[in-house]
Amino acid sequence: MKHHLIPRIVARLLLPFIVMFALYVQFHGDYSPGGGFQAGVIFAVAYILYAILYGLAEVKRFLNDAVVRFLAALGVLLYAGTGIASLFLGGNFLDYSVLAGDSVFGQELGIWLVELGVGITVFSVMVMIFYAFAGYHGIGDIEELED
């Protein structure tokens, strides 16, 4: 793996900035172009870059298959849960105005929660698809390492 040294070092330097940019795009999506989808994809791309350079087994130790599946469902649950919470608080489904005392603040809170859910789902689904493609021939299975 000696000839992979330069990409590895450069990736190790760049990854914190990519992750920080993904978080910026996620939470600043109300004021500039961005939002949940873009942030989830950028985060997944940073993760895939690490997986390509350091191996699938190493990255699966951080988030294995079960955790990724749980995160994907968690994002959709967060989105639908916000809608149902506004049902319980007296409004219509996905009517964010009733989530807080002030209607405008309720809308902003609802959008924040919903975009977070979308970002989590998009990130974990992209990672899940990558795991399915890259781990097809059994590379990176934890049991294979203990052979």
Next chain:
Amino acid sequence: MAWLSTYNYWIFVFLMMIGLYTVVARGNLVKKIIGLNVFQASVFLLYISMGKIDGGTAPILTGNPDTVYSNPLPHVLILTAIVVGVATTALGLALVVRINDAYGTVEEDEVQEMDRAS
């Protein structure tokens, strides 16, 4: 310069036809999926071209009450369409991988021959 105003739409038709030709005429399954992506992206170009207003700017409120904003509704539709497009592409590529595993090839005519022979 009246023809300049329809230039976007002609390129849209051209790209759409290239995508359609790739899906119909090429036998390789991965090439077909690439052609499908070209087709989808050309439709996005049509929608976004329809929403553009001369002298407008991106639909982010600037605080100046007389800025002209381009229409944000096509942008929302195409945002959804792009993400659904990548989901469809991922599923299509997964099916191609399984077909390759089952038949040993990804050429459409060879797969059909093997199906007819068995």
Next chain:
Amino acid sequence: MENLIDILLLVFLAATAIVMVRMRSLFAAVMLASIYSLLMAAIFVVLDAVDVAFTEAAVGAGISTVLMLGTLALTTNREKDPTHKPLLPLLVVTITGAALIYGTLDFPAFGSADAPVHSELSRRFIEKSGEEIGIPNIVTSVLASYRGYDTLGETTVIFTAGIGVAFILWRQRRRRRRRKRQAS
């Protein structure tokens, strides 16, 4: 000036698409598809669609390329040479293209402010979004609040696609290989 950039980028786009069709090496075709997505993102910026450009660049030039390269690693790398000239698809494509261009002659001029697409709905979104929702990005407010139900459906679609891929590429084959190795 904006029109000149627009025309130049569209010419590049058309050239990339033509070369992509004729390429036999699938690896080069996938790389050209990535360039196609990036050029499309640049065109979207020129057409004032900044959110869409962001998504197209990240998704098209990022994730889509990774998935296609993964498929190429698991299948073949070259396309087979065709056995006969595809005259019938060419004819069909030409006729459909001519019909569509005939249809675009009726379109309103590009960039006109009174086209039918700029309906009452878009005007209401632009005017009321600031005071009702309170965030500057109109696309995010329409996506997450005014049309939030559609976005819920879209998130479910992505989730379903991920589950679908995980099921299609279920790794039972690894255990079959292990049994073969233990038997040999």
